[in-house]
Amino acid sequence: MxxxxxxxxxxxxxxxxxxxxxxxxxxxxxxxxxxxxxxxxxxxxxxxxxxxxxxxxxxxxxxxxxxxxxxxxxxxxxxxxxxxxxxxVSYAFPRYSHSLDSPGSSSPLVLPSELQRASRQYSISLSPTLLPSTGPLIDTLIKSGVSRYGGFRLLEGVSVYTGDGVIKRVPSSKEDVFKDKEMSLLDKRKLMKFLMFATGDFESKPEVQGNEDTPLLSFLQNTFSLSSDVSFAIAFAIAHCTSPQDATLPALQRMRHYLRSSGRYGNSPFLIGHxxxxxxxxxxxxxxxxxxxxxxxxxxxxxxxxxxxxxxxxxxxxxxxxxxxxxxxxxxxxxxxxxxxxxxxxxxxxxxxxxxxxxxPAAGKKLLARGIAVIDHPIQYAAVIPPTPDADQSSPSSEESTKTPQPLDTTLVVFPPGCLGDTRPLFESSVTALITGEGAFSCPRGQYVVYLCATIPSASEETLPTLNPESLLKPYLDTLVALPRPDSSSSSAPSPPLFQMFYLQRLDExxxxxxxxxxxxxxxxxxxxxxxxxxxxxxxxxxxxxxxxxxxxxxxxxxRPEGAGTELANEEDEPLDFWPPLEEEEGGSEDVEEW
Amino acid sequence: MADANDASGSADKHVQVKLVLLGEAAVGKSSVVMRFVNNEFQANKEPTIGAAFLTQKCRLEDRVLRYEIWDTAGQERFHSLAPMYYRNAQAAVVVYDVTKAASLEKAKSWVKELQRQANPNIVIALAGNKVDLVTPAPAAETSFAESEDEPDDATATPGEISASAGSHGPESLRQVPKDEAQAYATEAGLLFFETSAKTGEGVVEIFTEIAKKIPIEYILSSTRGAAGRNGAGGARGTAAGGDVNLDGAGKKAGDACNC
The missing domain is CATH 3.50.50.60 (FAD/NAD(P)-binding domain)
Known part of the structure; x- marks a missing residue:
């Protein structure tokens, strides 16, 4: 019918x-x-x-x-x-590759039956996103009431890859900065001075005047005398720049937004949707x-x-x-x-x-190289139980905690440009690895979805065929899964991902x-x-x-009220609220509630 | 983690149970819920326009459940029901119309869909609605009761019309024999009731029986009570505890505006 x-x-x-x-x-x-x-x-x-x-x-x-x-x-x-x-677009099931030997087959790969059965336990995002705790989307979620439909959790940690198989936790608050054991007192003072500046109304400050388009990295190093390490962490893991050329003013504005978002729901500016x-x-x-x-x-x-x-x-x-x-x-x-x-x-x-x-395809366009991998071991750990965010958990020398460190469920690892020694000119971009686990309802227990992303400023017709998202991003995935794990003293090789996919996404202008x-x-x-x-x-x-x-x-x-003709002009003259007030707030005590 | 305390706190005495409704258009899904929700609280309450879901407590001897009842809002019509609809549903009522044989077939396909999409422990009840149309009703009752109207709320599928008894004898309208549906329900492991949203027959019973069958201890220990609104209602492994309630915590932030 x-x-x-x-x-x-x-x-x-x-x-x-x-x-x-x-x-x-x-x-x-x-x-x-x-x-x-x-x-x-x-x-x-x-x-x-x-x-x-x-x-x-x-x-x-x-x-x-x-x-x-x-x-x-x-x-x-x-x-x-x-x-x-x-x-x-390419994908594979590396963990199962031995069992499906189909050389030279151009036909699509078959989902291994084990993953087929669990297929619906995965919620894999085509647009993995960190949601700032303040701003237009959060406001929209709350005003529309849609926040009640979905679940959210805090991003539990941000780390920067500093080379040689080491990741370092990025402080997410002033308290974290004070507690940091590695930074010198002088560095801390400089960093605090900058953070005070960055959370304020800096647009008219002399530091910014004339520096609006200066790359943020040189601004941090020259104007605030911050060390190279600290500047990289700020630019790529706090201001979420993607390129060393990213301009100061927009980066500072983003950063202020994120810094002010921190504390609304907890010790992180960002939420992750379930x-x-x-x-x-x-x-x-x-x-x-x-x-x-x-x-x-x-x-x-x-x-x-x-x-x-x-x-x-x-x-x-x-x-x-x-x-x-x-x-x-x-x-x-x-x-x-x-x-x-x-x-x-x-x-x-x-x-x-x-x-x-x-x-x-993608000629002269800005591109994202994306990778998605499903792995079955955590990447980042809180140093001790209960989690305290102050220690460098990746350093294998911290032997004072006898308890097994607790794996974090949702984390971000940032690879600053060039940190793997990749000097290809097209690839002067940071690579982000967002990792979400069972707590974000993205995969079965014990597994994690890793989202890799790199921006490619522009690709010409000639260079496009040479762009292979897998060869660009796979080294980062390999680095990530090979990070030392506190729970396994054995130096066994990391197990390959259950699933991996790589692709290029053209960003339309x-x-x-x-x-x-x-x-x-x-x-x-x-x-x-x-x-x-x-x-x-x-x-x-x-x-x-x-x-x-x-x-x-x-x-x-x-x-628009004045929009004559076929527009859906509002009857009244004043423009409607984007979100009219919710009819009724949750009472909590009544037997019947409707929203 | 700021919310960990009130999230895991046991202040919530009753258990939240998300219940989803399914069934072909015009079988009376909304009516069954309106009967259940309003009967116990406010008999003549007008249906709410645009209710995202309705809540109703259900008291058993030893426990109180708080049903959060989700209507399809018409999204089932072109197979466009979002996965979100099924998420964390601990119970489902699949409704068919005893006067329409095809509606039972549709109900069976919804049961299959639930078994595919929903939580494996979901409690499913099959409701053969509009049984008032096939049972000789007491004369006093029929004199003022109109035929069963779909409440005019926005979740009612547009254009749904209620079956009218017509001039035939009631039994002749029945297209789904009770024992046939019962046999199917038994085989598929479903609760089964014939209901009438109009007279109320079977309606409270169906929700009460679901409540008895819901594994509350399991819900408390292993899943979240309701789609994230209470933060982590319970631990799902070590991962839980970091959930946030967007509506709640915002008040603390003195300066949420950053423009």
Whole structure:
């Protein structure tokens, strides 16, 4: 029986269930708009999805160009664009490699049955993210009530790889700095002076004047006389710079944000969402939309997505019509909100999909090299039980604790640029390794998901084929798993990962012209494009806040009261709150509570 | 770790149980819940628009459970129910309509989906709803009771219409024999009741029986009570204890604004 919709006309159709789109859909629903929310994938979250292991493998297979090139014509527009966005995708099951000997097979690898059975115990994020404890996304989560759907935990530790198989814990508070045993008193004083400066209103301070674009590293060393080690730790593990060239002012502003976030929920500026983070949070926003009457259709390809052209005025059925596979009705909407993944070329407005920069994968684009690995031993430990964050737990000489150190569940290890002696010019980037365990509900007990990420400033057509994400990132994974473990005195070789995947992700430049109704040149006043994340500098810590900011920007454009014509102008003259106040706070004592 | 104390504290006397509803459209999922939730508290309460989930306490002799009941909010219609819906659910009520044979088949596929997606220890109950339509009701009751209306809350699937008794004799409407459904439920290890959200028949019973079957000790010791809202409700191995409640701790921060 074909599925009929009870309604075919919607105020807004939102295409894509990535975090920003999902936040926007929820806001529109809460503002009383009738929302249709679509995603061609069978899962929620788009490029920020949290996937079971089986789904990760399917995701990778869909984005590997090796599989029948002849069938590429059958690919949907979305998938064709996904294949340009995600390139050099490879995965393997190193732990099981001896058992599946299939030399020269170009067919997709089969998930080992042991992992197949446990597939759903994994929530692997396509967009691993640290969520600052203050800022747009946290505000949005709380104001919308979505925070109640999801679980969060604190990032338990940040460490910097200092070379030669040693990682050092980065102090996460002033107390930590005082307790640090390795730093000299003079260094501590300089560091404290800088931290005081960085948490204040430094924009007008003489130290910053004229230094806005100076690389942060030289600013720290020259202006605050900080040592090279301390400067590296600040730049890459506190300000989350990715390149030694990252400019001072934006880095200081990020850092102030993070420093001020610390203490809100505990001794870390960052939270990690359960079940892979952003993908799960997106589902929470989608539930808000659904509860408010929004309609969800996932896993259907578009047969058509087009703008209704009538000679004058708004078409009777709405400005857009959408046909989906398996859905007999043509759906109509007044406003279209989408990411560029879905937009037909004729709607892209000057940013035609066939433009030279889009024709070949990742040409002249900023890239992320990403790696995901599942391992079955912890990387970082608290020195003693109960965990105190003051010791250098990786130093094997600390023999005073007789108890086995406790493994940390969610940690970040930062590899400053060049720390493995990699001097390739394209690769002057820090590499981050975010490690999440069972406590973040990302994998079965005793296992950990390691997310590696490096930014590649720009890749030209010539250099692109030489970029191999696996050869770029594998040395970091190997270094990580080979770090000394306090629980095993034997010097046995580290066991290979159960699963590993590497790929390149093209970061689209934000649309040159944002399609907003105010721009008179915009021929499509009711198309709103969710811009890709421009935060090239620190994707790990900035992406989640960007999603909330971008959703609010588009929301305000859509709800703009003066926007005449087909816009969903608010009845009243004043703009709506992005998140209207929650109806009722949790009472706690009543028998019945509704939210 | 600032929250470790109140997270592990045993101040919470009753156990939170997340219960999810499943079933074909128009079988009366929302009605069963409204009957259960409002019957005990406020009989004529209007359904809430946009309730994300409803809560209701269930008292047994030796324990009090606090159900957190999640409606599908229509997301099941195009197979678009998010994995989040099933997460940490300790109980499920799968509803079908005794007057629609196809709805039992759909219920069976939801049971399979639960066994695939949900916590392996989930307690599943099968509810054959609208039994009032197939049992000769006392005349006094039918005179004022309308046919069973889907409450007009926003979680009701748009356009759902309730089956109407029509002019036939009640038994002729029945398409799912009770023993057939019972046999399936026994085989699949489900609790089984025929219910009427309209008259209340079987509704409280189904939630009470679920409550008896819920392994509370297991919940207390090994899983979180409710989707993270109470922080780590219990230790899940050594890893637990670092969870935070976003709504709670924020008040402490004097200067949360950083713009």
């Amino acid at each position: 074909p599925d009929h919709l009870d309604e075919v006309h919607y105020d807004a159709v939102v295409v894509g269930t990535d975090l920003a789109s999902s936040i926007l859909a929820a806001a529109l629903s809460k503002a009383g708009k009738k929302v249709l929310h679509l995603d061609e994938n069978e899962y929620y979250g788009g490029d920020s999805a949290s996937l079971a292991l089986e789904e990760v493998v399917r995701w990778a297979n869909d984005r590997q160009n090796t599989a029948s090139t002849s069938g590429a014509r059958d690919l949907s527009r979305y998938l064709r664009r996904q294949r340009r966005k995600f390139t050099s 079940y892979g983070g952003p993908g799960e949070i997106a589902q929470g926003f989608c539930r808000v939309t659904a509860v408010r009457g929004g309609t969800y259709i996932l896993g259907r390809r578009f047969r058509s997505l087009k703008r209704n052209t009538t000679s004058e005025g708004a078409p009777a059925h709405g400005a857009f019509s959408i046909e989906l596979e398996d859905i007999p009705d043509t759906l109509h909407a007044d406003v279209l909100i989408t990411t560029r993944d879905y937009l037909p070329p004729d709607m892209l407005d000057g940013a035609d999909d066939n433009s030279p920069s889009n024709r070949s 934000p649309a040159a012209t944002t399609l907003t109704p105010t721009e008179s040149s915009n021929p499509h006043p009711s198309i709103h494009v969710i811009s890709p994340d421009p935060s090239f500098t620190s994707p790990l810590t900035e992406t989640s806040d960007w999603a909330a900011t971008e959703a609010e920007r588009v929301f305000r454009n859509i709800m």
